[in-house]
Amino acid sequence: MIASALTVTLNPAIDETILLDRLRPGHVHRAQAVRFNPGGKGVNVASCLADWGGGEVIATGLLGHNNTSHFEALFTTKRIIDAFIRIPGDTRTNIKLSHDGETTDINLPGLVPSAAELQALLARSAGLATTGTLALLAGSLPSGVADDTYATLAETLIRRGARAVLDTSGTALKAALAGKAQPFCVKPNRAELEYFAGHSLTGDDAVIEAARGLTARGVQLVVVSLGAEGALFITESQILRAALPALRVTSTVGAGDAMVAGIMAALREEAGLERLARLATAFAAGKLGLAGPNLPPRSQIEALGGAVTIQIIQ
Incomplete structure (x- = not known):
């Protein structure tokens, strides 16, 4: 039986992407276009997994009652099981200025959930996880939420037999990795791993040493994304x-x-590991050619995966 995929997003956002020729601070700009996409790390991952196919995708987290339509349309279109908890207020909007081949982000404040709402999400996430479930804990934590929230969620999900995948940063990452139960997989970028390590990581050897510190804690897979340099x-x-x-x-x-x-x-x-590296790299590359949290057809992803250069370091 193929394991279900569960994504947990505590701080989702509506991504308002504004396309510009270039960005000149202090000047008036005329946008080429604007797009609105339901976002947040877990929502984006669920969307891409649904495009790929191959099994059930469940998305949970916290959404504001007042502006759910973008999310509900995505979940319906892609047949993602909507297990989000609705709470009073508006889901935040993140403004993304796409220019010169880069993106400038302006992230607005989000919902502030109550202790009862967080406890309801913990209970729902636990109820959705079974043995073998791949459970993603992803993104920033809402304002006022304790740094160790992901640690608590991971411990609960792992007790249910799930394999937890963690993609967060800063104090939330540190607290999660200080928890009793280590996630199966962690995916920091270089800057996030540097923050965790407490010092700069120049060159592959330094990155590998820091990552090996995580495997020594019990993390079974560490993926460090390095932008144009690929990933380790x-x-x-x-x-x-x-x-x-x-x-x-x-x-x-x-x-x-x-x-x-x-x-x-x-x-x-x-x-x-080699197939995993090829597929992960191909997913990221395939996404670069599309707006929003979408993938090209499976055949194109497989072709990109075949073109990935693999260097075996160990």
């Missing part, structure tokens, strides 16, 4: 670098989340 895939016994040549970029929004979706798709297959 690190387990206790293997280290790979995966990369693709530069591709045409429509939007970088959600590329990291697409990589997480590729990791989860490969884990569903029980794939080896």
Whole structure:
């Protein structure tokens, strides 16, 4: 039986992406277009997994009652099981200025859930997880929520037999990795891993050493995304670098989340590390050619995966 995929998003957002020729601070700009996409890391990952297919995708988290339509349309269109808890207020909007092949983010404040609402989400997440479920805990924590919330969620899900995948940053990442139960997989970028390590990480050796500190804690897979340099895939016994040549970029929004979706798709297959690295890299690259949390057809992803350059470091 194929494991279900569960994504948990405590701080979702509506991504308002404004397309510009270039960005000149202090000047008036005329936008080429504007797009609204339901977002938040877990929502983006669920969307990409649904595009890939291969099993049930469940999305949960907290949504504001007042502006759910973008999310509900996505879930209906992609047949994602909507298990979000609605709470009073508005889900935040994140403004993303897409320009010069880059994205400038302006993230607005979000909902402030109560202790009772958080407890309801914990109970719902636990109820959705069964043995073998791939459960993603992703994104920032809402204002006022304790740093150790992901640690608590991970411990609860792991007790249910789930494999937890963690994609967060800052104090939430530190607190989660200080918890009693370690996630199965963690996907930091270089800056996030540097924050966790407490110092800069220049070169592969430094990144690998920091990642190996996580595997020593019990994390079974660490994926460090390095932008144009590709990504490092690190387990206790293997280290790979995966990369693709530069591709045409429509939007970088959600590329990291697409990589997480590729990791989860490969884990569903029980794939080896090389297949996982190829698929994760192909998901991220495929997303670059599309706006919103979407993937190209499976055949295109597989072709991109075949073109990925794999360097076996260990």
